[in-house]
Amino acid sequence: MPEKLKVVVLFGGQSGEHEVSLMSCTSVVKNMDPDKYDIYFIGITKSGKWLLFEGDVEDIQNGVWEASSKPIVFPADPSFKGFFLVDNPSQVYKVDVVFPIMHGPHAEDGTIQGLLELANIPYVGCDVVASSVAMDKAMAKAVFDSFGLPQGKYLVVLRREFEQRPQHIIDAIESALGYPCFVKPSNMGSSVGITKAHNRQELIEGLKEAGRYDRKLVVEAFIDCREIECAVLGNNDPQASVLGEIIPCNEFYDYNAKYFDDGKSRLIIPADLPEEKANEIRQLAIKAYKALDCSGMARVDFFVEKDTLEVYINEVNTIPGFTKISMYPKLWEATGVPYSKLIDRLIELALDRFKEKHPE
Missing domain, CATH: 3.30.1490.20 (ATP-grasp fold, A domain)
Incomplete structure (x- = not known):
């Protein structure tokens, strides 16, 4: 039997999306095969402390994980290739790959990715440049303009x-x-x-x-539009999922509508669009993904005018939500990739990307 991969699931963070990360982390871990992976839960508190949590995964989502966690150090020094407890620095926990399931600044913006590059550890998702540019809406818009991607004013x-x-x-x-x-x-x-x-x-x-x-x-x-999303998966040859449409419960798809209004917003998968228009959007999603040089995964969001069906790119999310109601895993499920297989594929892509960047 092959040796299990040692995977750090990194969650929490100092951004305003800390609570969303806790929900995403819980869903990801529940869909990871324990026969394939030894999983370490490492959480970053809102004040920036790094903690190893060894309890029930449900206590992550409930927000009570901090009290029973142990402070750790995750050094950028590549000779460690892992982390150690503050009170026992002689024992290093080796790590094969990191799955950052964190959203927003100090997480999705290239900062965590930069640390992992210095530590020389493979990680799931986009690299430093793609993460930082996608996170900065103004910079991403400039890139989209240069690649001729359609945008609103x-x-x-x-x-x-x-x-x-x-x-x-x-x-x-x-x-x-x-x-x-x-x-x-x-x-x-x-x-x-x-x-x-x-x-x-x-x-x-x-x-x-x-x-x-x-x-x-x-x-x-303002664009009088429908909100359409596409999940993209892959490195050099990315694939686009079927499309999904969001019918927000609020005036627009705000933070509460996304995560806390208990399913009142509707996700329609697949989106009700003519096949030709759906294919156009999927091609634009891949073009945007490549424009930012994304790898691993991203969710590409679009506006589609209600009357003309004219398409505008909205943004690219390099660490999309992975909660039980999130669009990214649901879109791949509808495309034929179950949640657990999606996690496996993302880890494979992380290892492949690392090998490509570090040829022997």
Whole structure:
């Protein structure tokens, strides 16, 4: 019997999406084959402490894992190839691959990926550059523009510019985009900090809200659209899933609608679109994936105009949600890849990518 892979499932983090990560982690672990993997649960607290948790996986989602966890060090020094307990540094826990199931800043933005590159340990998902560019909506939009991917109208605003010249910024947004419009932090996911502004006062409040999360803000013109998502899987030859459509329970698919409104939002899989249009979107998803040089996985989100079916790319999520209601695993399930097989494939892709980057 082959030796089991030693896999770190890395969860938590310092971002506003900490709780989502706990839910994603629980779902991932429940779908990992214990006959194939020795699993270490390593959680990062909101204050940035790294802890080894050896209890019941349900206590991760419940948020009570911290109290019984042990502080660890996960060194960037590649001679370790693992981690050790703070109170027992002589025993190193060797690691074959890391599955970061964390969302948002200090997780999905290339920071964790950079640490794992220094440690010379394979990891699931996109590398440093793809992670950081995809996380920064303003930078990703610039890349999409350069690759000719269709996008809605948008403006990038610095928080300091708004603080120093609020009237100038508001006038520019109203002139270029009008109302309603969406205001977003450039570096945040899961719709955290996003608001829809119907008038000047709501725009001002929206810019302040987004500014709580980032120094750079993106304002987008409203599109009367359907929200369509595509899951992409692979390294050099990525594959696109069937498409899914989100019918949000709120005015738009915000943080609560995604994770905490108990299934009131509807996910329609496959999305009801003409075959030719669905194929166009799947091709655009792969084009966006390659434009950012993604690897392993990503979920590519689109807006499709209700009347014309014109397609606009919204964003690429390099560590999509893996909760029990998340679109990414559901899309692959509908495409013929069950959740457990998806986890296996992602780990295989991580090891393949590592070998490609480190040829013998």
